[in-house]
Amino acid sequence: MSFSSLVSDIAYRERDDASRISRAKSYTSTAATSVSISGDISSQLHGGYSHPLARSWQAERQLTKSMLIYPLFISDQPDEEVVIPSLPNQSRRGLNKLVSFLTPLVAKGLRSVILFGVPIAPGVKDALGTAADDPKGPVISAIKLLRREFPQLYIVTDVCLCEYTSHGHCGILNQDGSLNNTLSVDRISDVAMAYADAGAHCVAPSDMNDGRIRAIKLKLIESGISHQVLLMSYAAKFSGCLYGPFRDAAGSCPSFGDRRCYQLPPGGRGLARRAIHRDIGEGADVIMVKPASQYLDIISDAKEIGRDLPIAAYQVSGEFAMIHAGAKAGVFDLKTMAFESTEGILRAGASIVVSYFTPDFLDWLGN
Numbered sequence: 001m002s003f004s005s006l007v008s009d010i011a012y013r014e015r016d017d018a019s020r021i022s023r024a025k026s027y028t029s030t031a032a033t034s035v036s037i038s039g040d041i042s043s044q045l046h047g048g049y050s051h052p053l054a055r056s057w058q059a060e061r062q063l064t065k066s067m068l069i070y071p072l073f074i075s076d077q078p079d080e081e082v083v084i085p086s087l088p089n090q091s092r093r094g095l096n097k098l099v100s101f102l103t104p105l106v107a108k109g110l111r112s113v114i115l116f117g118v119p120i121a122p123g124v125k126d127a128l129g130t131a132a133d134d135p136k137g138p139v140i141s142a143i144k145l146l147r148r149e150f151p152q153l154y155i156v157t158d159v160c161l162c163e164y165t166s167h168g169h170c171g172i173l174n175q176d177g178s179l180n181n182t183l184s185v186d187r188i189s190d191v192a193m194a195y196a197d198a199g200a201h202c203v204a205p206s207d208m209n210d211g212r213i214r215a216i217k218l219k220l221i222e223s224g225i226s227h228q229v230l231l232m233s234y235a236a237k238f239s240g241c242l243y244g245p246f247r248d249a250a251g252s253c254p255s256f257g258d259r260r261c262y263q264l265p266p267g268g269r270g271l272a273r274r275a276i277h278r279d280i281g282e283g284a285d286v287i288m289v290k291p292a293s294q295y296l297d298i299i300s301d302a303k304e305i306g307r308d309l310p311i312a313a314y315q316v317s318g319e320f321a322m323i324h325a326g327a328k329a330g331v332f333d334l335k336t337m338a339f340e341s342t343e344g345i346l347r348a349g350a351s352i353v354v355s356y357f358t359p360d361f362l363d364w365l366g367n
């Protein structure tokens, strides 16, 4: 059918509004004679997302401010405020700088932060990571300060020893330098309890020692506070090269060896699935996958295995720094890629995202 006869056919149909039946007949004849696009009706998708609102309906989960957790590096030097060169727009701060920094962010809708302690004072690190649960240390002091100053802010605490141990590993070591799992789990669960007792809403062990979720859950139950503390497991935390800027910020680089014997190998999808199954069985309330964009299949697996749990993903320092570097090099627009990478993480199955872009998203998502 030529274009002019198609136009006259449509004009004819618009005149012909006598009855439903005649209209139906007209559609039938039009389908048979004038639709030139090959394929069946299911090939026609554009109408479903031509409008911006309809496009937003295509996402199972849309990014909201309440999905975001913002990482904070808390120094033991109260007046410190130091820019971290490898982590764009991020700083390490002491207690005296926290409230003024967070006040505008909370006003813009910041709902949650995750705290990482950074002990800088000389001689504070030892083989047992004693400073991790120092009642006057940066994390416990920050929990109390933030609970008091920002009663609506949800406080997550990373739980690990690597920032506090002289060797920089995530537990207590045997003579041969390997992790002593039993001693490490005992110590890590004590640290988690200290944070929970100080008022953390959520404890999130990132150490990857076997059995630490069960140990923490049991201690929370025994002490009668398990009903008010969320246990978020870094269940699938992969080793790799994306943590560099974080280690600059937190001063947590191992002094020898690496973490490959306890963090997961990048190809270990089955191992990640087993760790996710295990940690759900041990009492985790939320499962985290880290890093995020390189491990979208693992996020998807976590959502499938833990379909009744919220899944969190940590867009780690290296991912964040790469996006900034790409934008600076003119490869893409920063904001567009920040959204695209985060939407990919949500699409894979996460509904919680730990992100250094949080302050930007608070602006970008507006009111």
Ligand SMILES: [Zn+2]
Binding pocket: 160, 161, 162, 163, 169, 170, 206, 207
């Ligand atoms: Zn660690």
